Amino acid sequence: MASQDYMDKMQLRQNYRNLWHTDLMGTIQADTPYCCFALWCGPCVSYLLRKRALYNDMSRYTCCAGYMPCSGRCGESKCPEVCLATEVFLCFGNSVASTRFLLQDEFNIQTTQCDNCIIGFMFCLQQLACIFSIIAMIVGSEEIQEASQLLSCLSDMVYCTVCACMQTQHKVEMDKRDGKFGPQPMSVPPVQQMSRLDQPYPPNVGYPAPAYGQPYAQPPPQAQGYPASGYPPAGYPPAGYPPAGYPPAGYPK
Numbered sequence: 001m002a003s004q005d006y007m008d009k010m011q012l013r014q015n016y017r018n019l020w021h022t023d024l025m026g027t028i029q030a031d032t033p034y035c036c037f038a039l040w041c042g043p044c045v046s047y048l049l050r051k052r053a054l055y056n057d058m059s060r061y062t063c064c065a066g067y068m069p070c071s072g073r074c075g076e077s078k079c080p081e082v083c084l085a086t087e088v089f090l091c092f093g094n095s096v097a098s099t100r101f102l103l104q105d106e107f108n109i110q111t112t113q114c115d116n117c118i119i120g121f122m123f124c125l126q127q128l129a130c131i132f133s134i135i136a137m138i139v140g141s142e143e144i145q146e147a148s149q150l151l152s153c154l155s156d157m158v159y160c161t162v163c164a165c166m167q168t169q170h171k172v173e174m175d176k177r178d179g180k181f182g183p184q185p186m187s188v189p190p191v192q193q194m195s196r197l198d199q200p201y202p203p204n205v206g207y208p209a210p211a212y213g214q215p216y217a218q219p220p221p222q223a224q225g226y227p228a229s230g231y232p233p234a235g236y237p238p239a240g241y242p243p244a245g246y247p248p249a250g251y252p253k
């Protein structure tokens with residue numbers, strides 16, 4: 001049941017409409033110093049990013065952000081800082097992935113095909129290195145043993161690099177969330193005022209607004225074709241109008 005819920009959430013993330021502010025390939029260029037910091041001090045960065053993802057409110061913390069079976073069963077409510085430190089050091093990969101899922105679900109960020117390929121390559125390389133190590137242990141061949149060591153070293157390098165880029169991606173996304181890139185281009189429009197039939201004349205729609213607190217100096221200009229004053233004009237109605245005997249007798253009945 002838990003695995004099915006996990007698969008459903010993974011499928012749901014494929015349908016999210018938003019994108020990361022920067023993909024994994026562009027994180028080094030986006031924030032080079034932080035990427036180096038995440039490479040050499042990965043658990044520390046994971047601790048800081050998770051706490052920041054929770055808006056520095058550790059009362060909201062659960063182990064692995066609630067995405068693992070152990071979540072909520074590790075005494076997080078009593079000592080969340082200790083539990084988070086234990087998570088990032090003992091389950092570093094899960095801590096990075098949990099922060100990623102937390103941000104994706106909060107901001108509806110989809111998993112792009114490029115990111116999937118990079119993460120999938122990392123997993124495949126780790127599995128291949130594990131298979132070669134088992135074969136080398138069974139066969140006892142020095143050549144296979146050396147190949148397995150090279151693959152293990154390569155998979156560790158790829159793993160550390162991808163995790164560093166992933167954490168930099170999370171940091172850049174939270175910089176965007178916290179407004180460190182300046183005002184967003186799509187700002188919320190101001191509240192519009194709708195004209196009503198019970199507004200006092202003259203309405204301010206279509207005319208320049210007066211100074212604050214000052215009444216209108218003069219009414220809006222009269223529409224063309226209508227006299228401004230003296231209505232009806234002199235000599236109206238004409239003499240002899242209406243004619244005598246109008247309306248006819250007996251009308252209306």
